[in-house]
Amino acid sequence: AQRVTQPEKLLSVFKGAPVELKCNYSYSGSPELFWYVQYSRQRLQLLLRHISRESIKGFTADLNKGETSFHLKKPFAQEEDSAMYYCALSGQGGFQKLVFGTGTRLLVSP
Amino acid sequence: DGGITQSPKYLFRKEGQNVTLSCEQNLNHDAMYWYRQDPGQGLRLIYYSQIVNDFQKGDIAEGYSVSREKKESFPLTVTSAQKNPTAFYLCASEGTGNQPQHFGDGTRLSIL
Numbered sequence: 063a064q065r066v067t068q069p070e071k072l073l074s075v076f077k078g079a080p081v082e083l084k085c086n087y088s089y090s091g092s093p094e095l096f097w098y099v100q101y102s103r104q105r106l107q108l109l110l111r112h113i114s115r116e117s118i119k120g121f122t123a124d125l126n127k128g129e130t131s132f133h134l135k136k137p138f139a140q141e142e143d144s145a146m147y148y149c150a151l152s153g154q155g156g157f158q159k160l161v162f163g164t165g166t167r168l169l170v171s172p
Numbered sequence: 173d174g175g176i177t178q179s180p181k182y183l184f185r186k187e188g189q190n191v192t193l194s195c196e197q198n199l200n201h202d203a204m205y206w207y208r209q210d211p212g213q214g215l216r217l218i219y220y221s222q223i224v225n226d227f228q229k230g231d232i233a234e235g236y237s238v239s240r241e242k243k244e245s246f247p248l249t250v251t252s253a254q255k256n257p258t259a260f261y262l263c264a265s266e267g268t269g270n271q272p273q274h275f276g277d278g279t280r281l282s283i284l
Contacts, residue, residue: 071212096272106275108264113270148214157203157222157266159230160273166213 064089065165066079066149076171083166085123085149091149094126095132095162100146109134109147119143139170149160174200178263178276184284185250185257192283193279195263203266204246205273208232208259215262221246250281258283 067086075081087093097109110118112125112132123134133147148165152158176197195204203222207215217230221240235254240246246265246271248258260280264273 065284066214067215105277108272155270157220158219159217160205162214162216162277163206164212 064093064151064161066135066151066161066163068147068149068166070076070166071105072167072169074169076169077141078138081134081136081139081143081170083147083168085132085134085163086149087132087149089130089151089153091166092154093121094154094158096135096150096152097121097123097132098148098150098162100148102145106148139168141170141172144168144170176263176265178261180279181247181277183279183281185281186284189257190249190251190254191281193250193261193281195246195248195276196244196245197246197265197274198200199265199269199274200243201265201274202281204240205264205266206236206238206246207250207262207264208231209262209278210259218248218261234238254263257281270282 063153065088095112099109100106121136146165146167149163150160152160173252179194205220206218216232218236219238221227224243237249260278262278263276266273
């Protein structure tokens, strides 16, 4: 079965602290992994995807197939990073259904 | 990202009433999706369409219906058979070439 697990509902850190939002998945095959973010009063938008291997707003995520994880990391959190973060997976190729995790709310305090 | 427009922003439904949520996109995307977002449950797929005049059920299609008569439009009807319709509904679209999904602002449906 396809499943995405985000174990933390809320992650609260201070500005400048490192951040790691956890994401584990189960999928039979080779999935594509995504992180979507929803800032206050804004629509859900793509933050990054594993095939791009890029850093967006200082965030990175590495796909670990052995641990079936795709944790989102940032070395120094900023207040503007406060948002709801969703990990998602899909199959590869063509139009694929996204399976979302339950989301983690990141709160960065000054 | 004004490419996807959902309306209305808020909608109220009476018992036994069908209501239709609108989703329009001007991104020339072939695929469109409807998700339901509940607190603590993330997003769950209701219906999706990869091409005009064709659509498939998602994980929670019961009590919902859709149509895809035009490429730009993918309306969702919440029927009276949906016993727990109160939720936030998100529409998304996706272009070809391994593009990510783009989301609308959502419609919040409540029961009177």
